[in-house]
Amino acid sequence: MGYIQGEGRQQSSLFPPTLEELVPEDHLVRVIEAYVARLDLQALGFSKAEPLKTGRPGYDPADLLKLYLYGYFQRIRSSRRLEAECQRNVEVMWLLGRLAPDFKTIADFRKDNSAAFQATCRTFVQFCRQVGLISGQLVAIDGSKFQAVASQRKHLSLTKLKRQQAKLEAQIARYLAELDEADRSEAAEVVDRSAVKAALQQLESRHADNLTAQALMEVQGLEQFVVGESEARMMRTHQGARVAYNVQNAVDGEHGLIVHHAVTQDGSDNQQLEPMAKAAQAILAQEELTVTADAGYSNGEQFQACDDAGITAYVPENRGINNKGDDTPLFDRSAFSYDVENDQYQCPAGQWLSLKQVNGLQRIYALRGDCTACPLKSRCTKAKRRHVTRHVHEAAFERMHQRMQVHPEMMVRRRSIVEHPFGNLKQWILGNGRFLLRQLQGARTEMALAVNAYNLKRAINVMGARRLIELLG
Template sequence: MMIPFKSDPSHFRQRQLFPTYLFDLLPKDHPVFVYDEIFQHLDTSSVEEGYSFIGQRAYPPKILIAILIYAYSHGVFSSRKIAQKCREDLAFMYIAHMHKPDFRVLSDFRKRHLDFLHLCFVQSARLAMELGLVRLGHVALDGSKFKANTSKHKAASYGYMEQLEEKLGAEVQALLEEARQCDESEDEELGEASGYEIPKELEDKQKRLKKVQEAKKAIERRESQENPGKPIDAKKQISFADKDARLMGKNGHFDYAYNGQISVDEEHQVIAGQHVSTACNDAHELGEALEQIEATMGQLPEKLSADNGYMSGENLQKLEQAQVDGYVAVGREGKTKSPKWGDKSHFIYDEENDHFLCPGGHRLACCRVNDDGTKLYQAEAKACEQCEDRSRCCRSKLGAPRTIKTDRYEPLRRKMADKMSQPHAQKTYGKRKTIVESVFGHMQNLGFRGFLLRGLQKVKGEFALMCAAHNFSKIVNAILRGIIGPAKGRVTGLPA
C-alpha cells in the first residue's frame, strides 16, 4: 500500500496567465529587504567617478558592493560561488536586482577598489553609531591569525634562494652557450624555421630564475626595513605566492598568515576599528588600533581593554598619550600556574631609592644606565652566595649575582600592574572576552579563516570588506529585533 504523501501543487508545472511577483516567495520579514534598503544609501560616488560614458554600460557599483557585502555576511567568499548564487538563490537575486554579473566582474571589482572597501567599513561603523549601536564607552581590542593564500610548500629560505639563484644562473648560462654553438651548425637542420625560437628548457629556467630573484629582493627589502644594517639570517623565509605574508604560529602549528586586528564596541559588538598587520605578535599594534578607531569614528573610546599580548611599554605609552583609560592584562588569562620562582614580578621596586628588593630581602642597586634608557640592577655577590635560594634565583652560568633589567617603560608597566589588581579594573577587563572574541568566532563560523587575495594591500581591503559585512549584519539584526525601530524612516542616509 502506497503511503499518501503530499502531491505537487497544481501550479508547479503550469504557466500562469498573470505572472506573480517572484520575490513574494520570500518571507515578508526576510533580512534581505532590510539589507537592500540600507545598501541603497551607500555612498559610491568615489567609485563612480572612475567610470566612462564611452563603451558598454557597466554594472552599477552600488549593486556590486551590495552583492559582495551580502555574500560575505552569509559566508560566501568565492567570486564563482557568489556569481552562482546570483543566478540560483532568491535572496541573492533580490540584492543583485536580477543582475547576473560574471564571477570575473565581481573578482575584479573586489581587487580594483580596495580604498572603497575601506570606505564601506567606515560607513558601516558610522551608521551604527548614528543609530545608537555604538557608544565608545568601552572598546575591546584583539588580534587573530588569518591564513594567507599560499602555503609553506611555496616558500624558500634566504640561504636556499642564494644557492638556487647561483645554480639556475649557471644552468641558464650553460644553455645559452649550448644554443650559441648550435646556431653555427643548424642552418641545414632548421629548414623554414626562423632560428629564433627559445628552447623550452631555457625559457622555463629563466622564469624560475626571475621568480627566485624577485623573492630574494623582496626579503632583502623587508629585512633592510626591519633590521637595518644587520646581515640577513639564512633561515629567514618568504613565500613565492604572497611575498607580504609571514610565517606565524598558533597552537604549535605554523603557516603563512596575516594578523587581523579589530576594536569592538561593548554596546552591540560593532567593529569600531580594524587593520591588518604582518607582525607575529601584538606588542606594537595598540597605537595603530587607536589611530584606526579615531579615523573611523571621529573620536577615541573612553576605555580600552586588551589581553596580555599587548602588554608592552610601547603600547602602554600609546594609551597614556591618547588619554584613554586602558586595561591591559598583566598575566595570561586562565593561567592558574603562578609565575616562576624568582620572576621579576616577585621583586619589589623602591621608586624613591631606585632599587629592587628580592624575596629574600636583599637589595639590587642600579649599576648601569644605557643611552636607550635601559637600566641594570644587580645584587651584591656576598648576599647571593649566602642566600639559600641561590640555585633557584641566580641564572648566570658564570656564577654572577642576580640581575634585573628594566627600560624607560618600567613605571608604566608597574602602574598598569597596580591598576589591574583592583576589583573595578578586573570587572571591566572581565568583559573583554565576550566583547571581541565572539566576533572572531562569528567570522570563523561563517568560514572566514583565510584570505583569497594576495599581497598586504589587497588583504587589507578584503579584511575591511569582512568587517563591513559584520557591521551591516549587526545593524540589520538590530532593526529586525526592534532595537532601533523599523527600517523605514530610520535609515535615511550614510555618512560620507
C-alpha cells in the same frame, strides 16, 4: 494517506507572481538595498561611480556592491559562484533587477575597489554609532591569524634554505663518491653512469637555485619569503605554523559590533595595542576611551602612549620570571624596593643597586661589588652579582598592575566581547578562515567585506530588519 503534493510544472496561472511578491518585507536583501542606496559611492572612492558619456554602458557599482554584500553574508565569495547566483537565485534577481554580470566583471570590481570597501565599512560603523548600536564605553581588542592563499610549501626562510643546502651537498657528495668508486673498481656495467650524471646535474641545479635564493634574501634583508605571495608571513596558529596574516579587531562592548579592524603582517600582538586603541578612539570621536586586551598586548611603551592619549587600558602584564633554569623561582623584581629620589634599588639583604647601564628601553641596576658573601645569594642569583632591570616606562606597568588588581573581571568581559566576532568571521563568513585574494591588499579587501557583512548581521539581529530599513531610509 498521501504526501503533500507540489504544483504541477505545466499548471498555468492567471496572475504570475512578481519578484516583489517573492521577497518578504523584512528580508535581508531589502536591508542591503536600503543601505547601499544611502551611500555616496563617488565620495567613497568606487571606480566608475560616475557613468561615462560615451562607449558601452557599464554596470552600476551600487549593483555590484549589493551583490558582494549579499555574497559575503551568505558565505558566497567566489566570483564564479556569484555569477551563478545571479542566474538562479530569486533574492539576487530582486536585488539586482535580474542583472547577470559575468564572473570577470564581478572579480575585477572587488580587485579594483579595495580602499572603497574599507571606507564603506567605516561608513556603516558611523551609522551604527549614530543610531545607538555602538556606545563606546568599552572596546575589546584581539587578534587572530587568517590563512593566506599561499600554502606552507611556498614558504622560504634562510634557516630552511641552509638546511636544504646541507642536504643537497650531502647528496651531491654521495653521487660523486659512487662515480669515483665505479672508476676505481672498473664496475661501469654495475653503475648506470648516464643516470647518475643526470641526477647529479639536477642536484647541482637545485643547489645553485638554493644559493641564489639565499643571496637575494640576504641582499634584501629578508628573513622569510613566500613564493607567489610575498607579503604573507609564516605565523604560529592553533593548527601549527601557517602562512597567514594577523587580523586585529576592536569590538564595542554594547552589542559586539566591530568598530575598527586591521590586517597586519606582525606575527604577534605586542605592537598592536596603541594603533588599534587610537584608531577606535578616532572613529568614536571620544577624548577618553576604555579598552581591554589579553596579555599578548603587554607593552610598557604602548601602555604609556595610551595613558597620554586618554585611553585607559586593561591588559595583564606579561613579564619574565627569574629562575635557576630548573623552574625554581629566585627573588623577583618585586622583592627589590625602588628609591625614586636616588634612582636605585634596595635588595632583600639591604644592599643598594645603582644604575649600571641603559640598554634600549631597559635600565639595568647592579651592586657595586659582588654578592659572594651575601647569605641570601642562593635565593637571589647564580651569577657573581644580581642585576635588576627596570623598564623606561615602569610607572606605566605599575599603573596597569594596579588597574588589573582592582578590576580582574575585565578579562572575562574581554572574552565575552571579542571572541564571538572572530568565531563568526572564521566559520560563518569566511568558511574555512582562509582568504581568497592574494597579498596584503587582497586580504584587506576581503576582511572589509567580511566585517561589513558581520556588522550588518549584528545590526539586523539587534534591531530587526524592518526597524533598520526605516533608519537607513
